[in-house]
Amino acid sequence: DQQVKQNSPSLSVQEGRISILNCDYTNSMFDYFLWYKKYPAEGPTFLISISSIKDKNEDGRFTVFLNKSAKHLSLHIVPSQPGDSAVYFCAASRENFNKFYFGSGTKLNVKP
Amino acid sequence: GAVVSQHPSWVICKSGTSVKIECRSLDFQATTMFWYRQFPKQSLMLMATSNEGSKATYEQGVEKDKFLINHASLTLSTLTVTSAHPEDSSFYICSAAGTVADTQYFGPGTRLTVL
Numbered sequence: 001d002q003q004v005k006q007n008s009p010s011l012s013v014q015e016g017r018i019s020i021l022n023c024d025y026t027n028s029m030f031d032y033f034l035w036y037k038k039y040p041a042e043g044p045t046f047l048i049s050i051s052s053i054k055d056k057n058e059d060g061r062f063t064v065f066l067n068k069s070a071k072h073l074s075l076h077i078v079p080s081q082p083g084d085s086a087v088y089f090c091a092a093s094r095e096n097f098n099k100f101y102f103g104s105g106t107k108l109n110v111k112p
Numbered sequence: 113g114a115v116v117s118q119h120p121s122w123v124i125c126k127s128g129t130s131v132k133i134e135c136r137s138l139d140f141q142a143t144t145m146f147w148y149r150q151f152p153k154q155s156l157m158l159m160a161t162s163n164e165g166s167k168a169t170y171e172q173g174v175e176k177d178k179f180l181i182n183h184a185s186l187t188l189s190t191l192t193v194t195s196a197h198p199e200d201s202s203f204y205i206c207s208a209a210g211t212v213a214d215t216q217y218f219g220p221g222t223r224l225t226v227l
Contacts, residue, residue, distance in 0.1 A: 002115060002217075009215060036156065044148075044156045089216075100150075100205065102218035 003027045004092050006103035013110050019077040021106050023090035026071065030092040030101070035064060035075045038087045038105070047088075048075070080110045115139055116208050118219035125196055126227055132192045133222045135206030141186035142208030146216065147179075150203045162189050196226040 004025045013019045021035075031052040036044035050057040050064045050073070057064050063076045077084055090103045115138040125131050135145055143164050148156040160181050162168040168181035180192040189208075193200055203223050207216040 042158060046156075087215075089218075091218075100203075100218070100221050102207070102216075104215040104217055 002101075002104070003030075004090060004101045004103045006088075006090060006106050008106050009104070010107040010109070013080045013108065015082055015110055015112050016079045019075075019080045019084065019108055019110065021075040021077075021088050021090075021108065023073045023075075023103050024071060025073075025092050025101070027092070027101075028068075028071065029094055032093050033064070033066060033073050034091045034093075034100075035062075036089040036091065037084075038089060044089055077108075080108075082110050082112050084108060085110045116142075116206065116217045116219040118204075118206055118222050120222060121220065122223040122225075124225045124227065127197055128195055130192055130194045131196055131224060132190055133204055133206075133224075135189045135191070135208070135219050137187045137208040137217070140208070140217075142189075142217075143186060144209040145183055145189040146207045146209075147181060147189075147191050148205045148207070150205055150221070156205060159191075193224065196224070198226045200224065201226045 006023050034049040035047040037047045038044040048059050048062050048064050050066050055066050066073045087105045087107045089105045091100050093100045117136045119134045145162050147159045150156045158171050159174045160168045160170045162181045162183035164183045164186050170176045183189040203221050205221040207218040
């Protein structure tokens with residue numbers, strides 16, 4: 001069974017509004033989480049990460065929130081821009097990075 | 113949910129030997145599989161795209177004779193690192209295309225260490 005899930009395959013948002021992408025995981029041993037952004041025909045690009053000792057990490061327009069008790073993380077993009085349109089993957093690993101577990105992705109469409 | 117496995121999860125080999133990594137989609141048929149290489153805390157680098165029954169499409173800068181990809185069935189793709197060298201040490205991840213457009217199901221990765 002998948003240990004990391006992104007239950008929304010797609011999301012459509014108006015330019016300037018907030019985009020919220022969600023990710024759930026089942027393994028409480030995960031302690032490092034990443035978000036990747038992927039354009040067609042390219043590999044996923046690292047976007048932002050968070051370790052389990054934090055509940056929030058911010059980088060410009062991107063903020064990742066971690067709720068350990070709910071085993072849930074989310075990526076907020078504010079304000080959303082058309083160039084943000086891509087597929088977003090969340091991933092989780094344990095501290096030794098020996099294995100990564102990815103969600104199946106959410107396709108974000110930011111409408112001008 | 114869809115599951116993709118990789119075997120082995122880690123391997124240590126001597127320089128000059130070849131290593132084969134398997135990627136299997138366990139509960140769905142994957143006509144397309146992708147192979148990535150990842151360095152710690154960095155983006156995944158797409159190495160090649162493989163379609164079942166045809167030759168893989170390699171990304172620019174990836175040596176096809178060094179990284180042999182075989183996609184013999186709808187559930188199995190293999191990556192063989194031939195004549196491995198220490199600079200090939202990395203984390204190799206495969207993914208399989210899902211039925212929903214743009215979804216990919218990733219394997220857990222294989223850590224290769226070449227001595």
